[in-house]
Amino acid sequence: xxxxxxxxxxxxxxxxxxxxxxxxxxxxxxxxxxxxxxxxxxxxxxxxxxxxxxxxxxxxxxxxxxxxxxxxxxxxxxxxxxxxxxxxxxxxxxxxxxxxxxxxxxxxxxxxxxxxxxxxxxxxxxxxxxxxxxxxxxxxxxxxxxxxxxxxxxxxxxxxxxxxxxxxxxxxxxxxxxxxxxxxxxxxxxxxxxxxxxxxxxxxxxxxxxxxxxxxxxxxxxxxxxxxxxxxxxxxxxxxxxxxxxxxxxxxxxxxxxxxxxxxxxxxxxxxxxxxxxxxxxxxxxxxxxxxxxxxxxxxxxxxxxxxxxxxxxxxxxxxxxxxxxxxxxxxxxxxxxxx
Amino acid sequence: xxxxxxxxxxxxxxxxxxxxxxxxxxxxxxxxxxxxxxxxxxxxxxxxxxxxxxxxxxxxxxxxxxxxxxxxxxxxxxxxxxxxxxxxxxxxxxxxxxxxxxxxxxxxxxxxxxxxxxxxxxxxxxxxxxxxxxxxxxxxxxxxxxxxxxxxxxxxxxxxxxxxxxxxxxxxxxxxxxxxxxxxxxxxxxxxxxxxxxxxxxxxxxxxxxxxxxxxxxxxxxxxxxxxxxxxxxxxxxxxxxxxxxxxxxxxxxxxxxxxxxxxxxxxxxxxxxxxxxxxxxxxxxxxxxxxxxxxxxxxxxxxxxxxxxxx
Numbered sequence: 287x288x289x290x291x292x293x294x295x296x297x298x299x300x301x302x303x304x305x306x307x308x309x310x311x312x313x314x315x316x317x318x319x320x321x322x323x324x325x326x327x328x329x330x331x332x333x334x335x336x337x338x339x340x341x342x343x344x345x346x347x348x349x350x351x352x353x354x355x356x357x358x359x360x361x362x363x364x365x366x367x368x369x370x371x372x373x374x375x376x377x378x379x380x381x382x383x384x385x386x387x388x389x390x391x392x393x394x395x396x397x398x399x400x401x402x403x404x405x406x407x408x409x410x411x412x413x414x415x416x417x418x419x420x421x422x423x424x425x426x427x428x429x430x431x432x433x434x435x436x437x438x439x440x441x442x443x444x445x446x447x448x449x450x451x452x453x454x455x456x457x458x459x460x461x462x463x464x465x466x467x468x469x470x471x472x473x474x475x476x477x478x479x480x481x482x483x484x485x486x487x488x489x490x491x492x493x494x495x496x497x498x499x500x501x502x503x504x505x506x507x508x509x510x511x512x513x514x515x516x517x518x519x520x521x522x523x524x525x526x527x528x529x530x531x532x533x534x535x536x537x538x539x540x541x542x543x544x545x546x547x548x549x550x551x552x553x554x555x556x557x558x559x560x561x562x563x564x565x566x567x568x569x570x571x572x573x574x575x576x577x578x579x580x581x582x583x584x585x586x587x588x589x590x591x592x593x594x595x596x597x598x599x600x601x602x603x604x605x606x607x608x609x610x611x612x613x614x615x616x617x618x619x620x621x622x623x624x625x626x
Numbered sequence: 627x628x629x630x631x632x633x634x635x636x637x638x639x640x641x642x643x644x645x646x647x648x649x650x651x652x653x654x655x656x657x658x659x660x661x662x663x664x665x666x667x668x669x670x671x672x673x674x675x676x677x678x679x680x681x682x683x684x685x686x687x688x689x690x691x692x693x694x695x696x697x698x699x700x701x702x703x704x705x706x707x708x709x710x711x712x713x714x715x716x717x718x719x720x721x722x723x724x725x726x727x728x729x730x731x732x733x734x735x736x737x738x739x740x741x742x743x744x745x746x747x748x749x750x751x752x753x754x755x756x757x758x759x760x761x762x763x764x765x766x767x768x769x770x771x772x773x774x775x776x777x778x779x780x781x782x783x784x785x786x787x788x789x790x791x792x793x794x795x796x797x798x799x800x801x802x803x804x805x806x807x808x809x810x811x812x813x814x815x816x817x818x819x820x821x822x823x824x825x826x827x828x829x830x831x832x833x834x835x836x837x838x839x840x841x842x843x844x845x846x847x848x849x850x851x852x853x854x855x856x857x858x859x860x861x862x863x864x865x866x867x868x869x870x871x872x873x874x875x876x877x878x879x880x881x882x883x884x885x886x887x888x889x890x891x892x893x894x895x896x897x898x899x900x901x902x903x904x905x906x907x908x909x910x911x912x913x914x915x916x917x918x919x920x921x922x923x924x925x926x927x928x929x930x931x932x933x934x935x936x937x938x
Contacts, residue, residue, distance in 0.1 A: 342833055345754075374836035386827035391849040400845070401835045452835070 287358070288315035289459060289492060290339075295352035297331075297338050297516075306564045308334045308347065309516050316460065319490040321483075323503035323524060325539070326513035329560050332496045335513070336462045339494075340373050357459070375405045378453040380482075382465040384445035388437035394448055395433030398455060405456055420451040424481060443474035450482060460492040467502070479506060500543060504528045512536050515571040516563055522603025532605040534576045570595050570608065578609040648930045655926040658919040665916055669724035676718035677704070681884065688713045692902045710890070710905045711897055712882075719885060720909050724916065726886040730800045731867040735859055737805025738866075742812020743848070743855060749813065750820025751843045761817070764810035772807040772869050773876070779803050780878045793881035800879055804866050815858055819851040853931040860924030864917045871913055887913045 297309040309331050316322050324332050337343045339354060341361060354361040356372065381387045389397060398417035399410055408416075414433065421429035424447040437445060446466065453461050466482065467475040483506050486493045495507055503510055503524060510527055512520040512535065520533040531537045538556035540546065547553045558575040561567055569591040573579040579590045589595075589608040597604045598611045605611075640646060649655055668675060678685050690713035694701050701708065707716040749760040783799065784792045792799065823829065824847065832842045871888030873879035875895075880886040882893055887909045894905025 340834060342830070370836040370838060372836070373834055379831075379834040381827050381831060383827060387831045389828045389832070389846050389850070392846070400837070400841075404835065404837050404841070449831075 289318045289320075289357055290316040291353075291355040292339070293353050293355075295335070295338060295354065296350040297334055297343060297347060298350045300346040300348065301564070303564060307350075307516055308563060309338065312352070312513075312516075312518050314511055314518070314521060316492050316494065318459065319486075319492055320509065321486065321493040321495065321507040323507035323510035324494065324496045324513060325498060325500060325503055325510060327498065327560050329515075329563070330513040331516040331563075332513055333464055334516075336379065336464050336494065336496055339462060340377060340379065341369050342373075371405070374401060374458075375456045376458050377460045377462065378456070378458045380446075380449055380453050380461060380463040380466045383469040384442055384449055385437075385469065387449055388445060390437055393434055393436055394440075398433070398452055401452060401455055416455065417451075420454055421448070423454065423485065424448070424451045426451070442470055443478060446470060446474075446478050447481065450478070450485065454485060454489070454491075457489065458491060460494065461486065462494045462496070464496045465498075466495075467499075468497070482506075500528065500539060512539070515561055515566060517571065517606070519572070519607070520603060520605045522601070526601060526603055530601075532600050532603060532610045533572075533607045534578050534609065535572050538575075567591075569593055570606075645930055648926075652926055654922060658922045658926070661915065662919045662923065665724060665912075665919075666728060668721055669728055672718070672721035672725050676715070676721045677706075678715045678718045680714040680719040680722055686713050692897065692900075692905070694902075695904050695908070707908055708902075708904050710893060711902070716904065716908060719890060720887070720912055723885050723887045723890050723909060724912060726797065726880055726884065727867050727870060727888070727913070727916070730797060730804070730870045730886065731863045733797075733801035734804035734808070734866040734870070735862045737801060738809045738862060739812055739855065739859060741805070741809040743816050745809065746813035746816025747820055747843050747848060747851075750817040751824060751839070751847060757817075760813065764813050767807065768810045770807070772804060773872065773878075775807045776800075776803045776873050776878050793883070796880050796884070800870055800873065803873075804869050807869075808862060808865070811858060811862060812855065815854050816851055819854055820847055823847050823850045857924060857928045857931055860920055860927060864920040864924070867913070867917055867920075887916075 292315065293313045295309055295312040296307070299306045299308055312331075312335060314322065324335060326332050334343060334347070338349060339361075341349070341354075341364065343349070349362050352362070356377065361369065361372065388394070392400075395414060395417060398420070399413040402408065402413040402416055403410070406413075417433060418429055421432060426432055426444065426447050432440070432444075432448070440448070450466075461482075463482065467478050470478060479502055482493070485491070493506070495503065497503060507524045509522065510524045511518050512527070512533065514535050520527060520531070520536050527536060528540070531540050535556070541554045542556060544553055556575055561571060561574070567574055569589070570576070570579075570593075573590040576590065578587070580586050587608065589612075593608070595606040595608050595611065597606050598614055600610055600614060649659075673679070680686070690702070690705070690709050691711050693705050693709040695708040695716070696703070696706050698708075705715050705717070707720070710716055710719065745760050745764070749757040779799070780792065780803075829842060829846065832846050837846075867887075870879055870886060871891065874886050874888030875892040877892065880889045882889060885893065890909040891906050891913070894902065894907075894909070898906050
């Protein structure tokens with residue numbers, strides 16, 4: 287059994303204009319030491335998924351259904367007190383903006399010691415030693431001095447290193463990294479990502495990497511999910527999805543990478559924008575932007591506009607798309623005809 | 627980066643702070659702080675500085691009453707600032723009175739701050755029902771004026787426990803009354819800045835670390851909301867001193883035997899027509915100077931601590 291198993295997760299926000307479904311039927315699993323990427327446009331529900339794992343979605347959001355099993359324990363419906371033992375301790379999280387994540391009025395050491403002492407019964411001196419050790423692991427220059435410095439005295443890359451050190455403080459089983467490098471300088475992004483990858487491999491820590499950078503996902507993760515409008519639309523081994531994306535949306539994302547464009551031409555893009563979660567199109571949520579929603583003769587395909595696609599298995603991947611399902615059926619039919 | 631970085635001490639941080647820099651360049655702030663410290667020191671050193679002890683009845687002679695201050699004819703050298711209607715040395719009694727006023731002012735503000743900051747923090751951080759209840763309480767509290775609360779409480783205490791009990795615990799009663807009447811000022815300010823702080827990522831990060839709400843509230847959010855608290859504290863101290871003076875002037879505050887600046891002004895007010903103006907005017911001037919320097923210091927502090935005015 288996997289370390290983390292999420293099945294049929296359903297998260298809604300009770301807003302004045304009615305319930306908005308931020309996540310629908312999201313299922314995935316993570317083994318010990320495995321690295322999983324979650325990719326999608328802004329508003330696809332990536333961050334909501336991350337917060338939901340720690341049961342930290344704030345009102346008016348709530349978990350309407352599904353289960354999150356971590357190490358055999360069901361996390362949904364647990365009391366805050368019990369959950370606190372998991373948060374930070376066994377599952378920790380790294381946020382997007384290192385400028386905002388550290389408390390400006392507490393020194394680095396204070397914040398690290400506090401986190402340690404919230405979970406373990408140790409003296410301040412012991413906690414300081416552990417904190418120092420972790421700062422060395424993230425290769426911060428002169429770590430002793432850093433402990434007594436305040437966040438504003440450090441650069442962005444340095445702060446993100448400290449945040450990684452804090453995430454590693456209690457030797458967690460899983461780190462959730464929500465766009466950990468988006469706010470950083472391009473040169474530092476690669477450094478931080480390499481550091482995170484190295485530490486996860488060394489300590490056998492699972493990583494859930496949320497990003498919209500397909501390059502990073504392909505380098506770092508073993509499996510990936512592609513999300514669109516609160517739904518997982520494609521999931522499977524990262525290499526297979528990157529090399530041969532099945533879902534038209536994933537293909538669009540790959541095509542939109544700058545290196546896919548012809549030099550001198552405009553960059554490719556997916557036409558239109560993500561629909562509002564409170565007003566999703568009927569059928570496949572992607573159909574208004576999808577090139578396959580009309581058939582070869584320009585006639586609209588009814589299935590795409592009326593039926594929500596189910597997952598089909600394509601190789602090692604699972605894809606939710608009518609077009610892919612139809613193609614697979616066609617292949618199977620041909621294969622049968624050949625054998626008979 | 628192999629060079630050893632030096633760890634700035636608390637003192638070094640203060641020495642390099644904008645607060646001190648601005649203080650050094652603002653002469654009005656320096657002057658106000660100097661006057662304020664002089665008044666505070668003089669008030670708390672009253673037992674050693676004052677020529678007589680106005681609380682000691684054996685040192686008072688009614689025949690010395692209403693003597694003028696030294697620059698007016700008929701003054702007695704012993705009484706530099708003259709005497710009041712009961713023959714007490716005005717200088718001594720002003721020193722003692724300032725002490726009473728300051729104790730009440732600071733005490734009331736500390737009580738206000740404890741109540742207001744706690745309630746504001748709870749209301750802002752927990753939100754929802756707690757917020758609604760606490761803030762409506764604050765609205766209700768603000769709709770009663772301090773004077774009305776004081777009159778009602780004073781009347782009830784005097785009626786049930788006797789006026790000698792009231793005068794014995796007058797300082798405590800005034801601290802309680804002014805403290806309870808004004809806490810919503812703090813609660814509103816703190817709530818507003820907690821709401822702004824709550825949405826910042828470091829609060830989420832603290833929750834992700836598995837810290838409890840109480841710890842996040844008091845250790846992470848509270849220190850980030852303190853600068854407006856400091857600023858309103860100065861205004862509130864001045865307000866509390868004035869409230870106390872007003873209550874005493876109306877006869878609801880300190881008794882004549884242990885006068886504050888307010889009750890001194892009141893006791894002299896009856897004699898102002900008969901020519902003994904100094905009994906009212908000198909304590910009045912001290913009160914005005916005290917409140918003025920506190921307010922000016924508060925203005926300066928607000929300019930320094932408000933980031934929007936910081937550069938402009």
